[in-house]
Amino acid sequence: MSALLEVAGLEVAYGAVRAVKGVDLVLHAGEIRVILGANGAGKTSILKAIFGLVKPRAGRIAFQGQELRGLEPHEVGSRGVAWVPEGRQIWATLTVRQNLVMGAFVNNKRAAVERRMAELFDRFPILAERRSQLAGSLSGGEQQMLAIARALMAEPKLLLMDEPSLGLAPLIIRRVFDLVREINASGISILMVEQNARQSLRVANWAYLLENGAIAGSGSPAALASTEEIRRVYLGG
Amino acid sequence: MEQLIQHVINGAMVGSTYAVVAVGFALTFSVLRVINVAHPEVFMLAMFTGLVVVQALTQNFLIVLVIAATAALVAGLAIERAVLRPLRRADLLMPMIATAGVSVFLQYGVQGVAGPDELRFPRILPFAPLEVGAITVTSLQLITFGIAVLILLACSFYVRRTRWGLAARAVAERPDIAATFGVNVSRVAQITVGLSSFMAGAAGVGIAVLYGSAWSFVGLLYGLKSWVCMLVAGNRHIEAVMLVGIMLGILEALTTAYVSSSFRDAVAFVVLIVVLYKRPDGLFGSYSY
Numbered sequence: 001m002s003a004l005l006e007v008a009g010l011e012v013a014y015g016a017v018r019a020v021k022g023v024d025l026v027l028h029a030g031e032i033r034v035i036l037g038a039n040g041a042g043k044t045s046i047l048k049a050i051f052g053l054v055k056p057r058a059g060r061i062a063f064q065g066q067e068l069r070g071l072e073p074h075e076v077g078s079r080g081v082a083w084v085p086e087g088r089q090i091w092a093t094l095t096v097r098q099n100l101v102m103g104a105f106v107n108n109k110r111a112a113v114e115r116r117m118a119e120l121f122d123r124f125p126i127l128a129e130r131r132s133q134l135a136g137s138l139s140g141g142e143q144q145m146l147a148i149a150r151a152l153m154a155e156p157k158l159l160l161m162d163e164p165s166l167g168l169a170p171l172i173i174r175r176v177f178d179l180v181r182e183i184n185a186s187g188i189s190i191l192m193v194e195q196n197a198r199q200s201l202r203v204a205n206w207a208y209l210l211e212n213g214a215i216a217g218s219g220s221p222a223a224l225a226s227t228e229e230i231r232r233v234y235l236g237g
Numbered sequence: 238m239e240q241l242i243q244h245v246i247n248g249a250m251v252g253s254t255y256a257v258v259a260v261g262f263a264l265t266f267s268v269l270r271v272i273n274v275a276h277p278e279v280f281m282l283a284m285f286t287g288l289v290v291v292q293a294l295t296q297n298f299l300i301v302l303v304i305a306a307t308a309a310l311v312a313g314l315a316i317e318r319a320v321l322r323p324l325r326r327a328d329l330l331m332p333m334i335a336t337a338g339v340s341v342f343l344q345y346g347v348q349g350v351a352g353p354d355e356l357r358f359p360r361i362l363p364f365a366p367l368e369v370g371a372i373t374v375t376s377l378q379l380i381t382f383g384i385a386v387l388i389l390l391a392c393s394f395y396v397r398r399t400r401w402g403l404a405a406r407a408v409a410e411r412p413d414i415a416a417t418f419g420v421n422v423s424r425v426a427q428i429t430v431g432l433s434s435f436m437a438g439a440a441g442v443g444i445a446v447l448y449g450s451a452w453s454f455v456g457l458l459y460g461l462k463s464w465v466c467m468l469v470a471g472n473r474h475i476e477a478v479m480l481v482g483i484m485l486g487i488l489e490a491l492t493t494a495y496v497s498s499s500f501r502d503a504v505a506f507v508v509l510i511v512v513l514y515k516r517p518d519g520l521f522g523s524y525s526y
Contacts, residue, residue: 051417053413053416053417072416072421073413073416073417074416074417074418074419074420074421074422076417077416077417077418077419077420078419082417082418083417085414085417089411089414091406091407091410091411091414092410093406093410093473093524094403094406094407094410098403101403102403102404102407102415102418102420103418105400105404105415105418105419105420106418106419108400150418154418154419
């Protein structure tokens with residue numbers, strides 16, 4: 001099976017600090033893969049490097065066989081990659097509707113935008129109710145729904161999710177991960193970075209363990225969950 | 238009472254041109270996150286371009302306005318490409334110092350060509366006084382005010398109702414996120430600087446015709462006052478910057494009339510100090526950086 005996303009030998013550094021050290025990872029079409037790691041392990045740097053928001057020092061990043069390194073972030077965004085950033089980062093001063101319109105900035109045919117928005121309003125009725133409200137006035141959970149819906153407006157082939165459970169109530173976290181599964185079932189591949197191993201291993205097909213910027217292990221969720229380190233550090237066992 | 242109304246009207250006329258320059262300044266700051274110190278010099282360049290066009294080509298106000306504003310647009314885009322873009326990821330101080338250099342270069346460059354004194358700008362608009370009771374407004378004032386209002390409305394429409402205006406607001410709040418959704422931030426920066434410069438250019442011609450003069454250092458005070466308008470209003474809503482620009486013009490006119498003309502230019506800074514003391518984010522809020 002050919003890879004949708006292939007990252008090889010990725011190195012990211014901020015000055016003298018090496019945040020990502022020779023990371024290799026692969027994601028096939030239709031999969032959910034998760035990168036597990038503690039704060040500061042380099043998870044977000046990998047996603048930012050994929051998007052061109054930080055310039056890698058070395059390595060290659062291929063999406064559908066084409067190199068992404070050297071592209072500007074808006075060019076990566078135009079190729080079918082969307083993201084749900086850490087801490088939501090919705091546009092607080094725009095309305096819910098305007099956030100969604102901006103999500104479809106690349107594929108902006110009016111009829112298509114309205115159709116997608118109607119579909120998403122069906123899936124997220126709370127956003128439909130609040131469509132004219134400023135996004136900054138939504139609760140944390142609602143903002144996460146908006147961040148996910150905004151990314152879906154781009155009709156991506158690949159969705160990058162950066163700690164979608166961060167700062168949310170347990171009930172909402174469960175809903176978010178159910179949603180991850182639903183989105184994946186609709187044909188969108190997902191690469192997620194998370195600290196919540198319990199929930200992310202529940203939905204992922206494959207998981208990587210990132211420690212100090214390097215891959216310390218990888219495997220199926222069942223295999224990884226049975227390792228001593230994952231149980232001790234991430235699953236509280 | 239009539240006198241008070243007269244001063245308010247005169248102040249609003251001048252304030253509308255402050256508003257046009259200040260909105261451009263605020264747009265550039267919000268979207269590019271740079272203080273473009275050279276922005277008022279674009280306004281000054283338009284004045285002199287207008288003067289050259291009037292002397293060499295035509296006295297048709299509309300043609301003068303369009304040519305001068307276009308020259309300002311070209312100058313603004315050149316500054317964006319040559320100075321602002323290479324420094325986009327640099328610390329806030331770097332583009333500020335770099336554009337201050339451009340500003341000084343343009344001021345002294347124009348002074349070198351046009352001389353240190355104010356030059357007379359021919360009156361290319363009719364000066365017919367219109368009287369309503371004891372209040373007098375000239376057609377010149379009305380036309381320049383009308384143009385300023387039209388420009389402000391068009392700018393507001395662009396920011397609120399167009400796709401690229403929405404993108405500009407998204408970039409102003411979260412540039413990286415906007416980029417990952419396919420927004421070409423460099424393009425947004427170009428459009429913003431181009432629009433701001435065109436507006437400043439139009440305001441420059443308006444002021445030159447209104448006061449009948451052009452001067453190479455005119456941008457200094459306009460620049461400072463634009464900055465004050467943005468800081469007092471906050472940069473989140475351009476309509477607030479417009480309002481503060483007009484209010485500042487009125488306040489200056491009232492100060493001149495009832496206190497002393499010596500204090501006219503100090504008013505803006507007194508207001509700034511008071512507002513920043515009470516509301517550091519400005520009266521109507523600012524984007525957080």
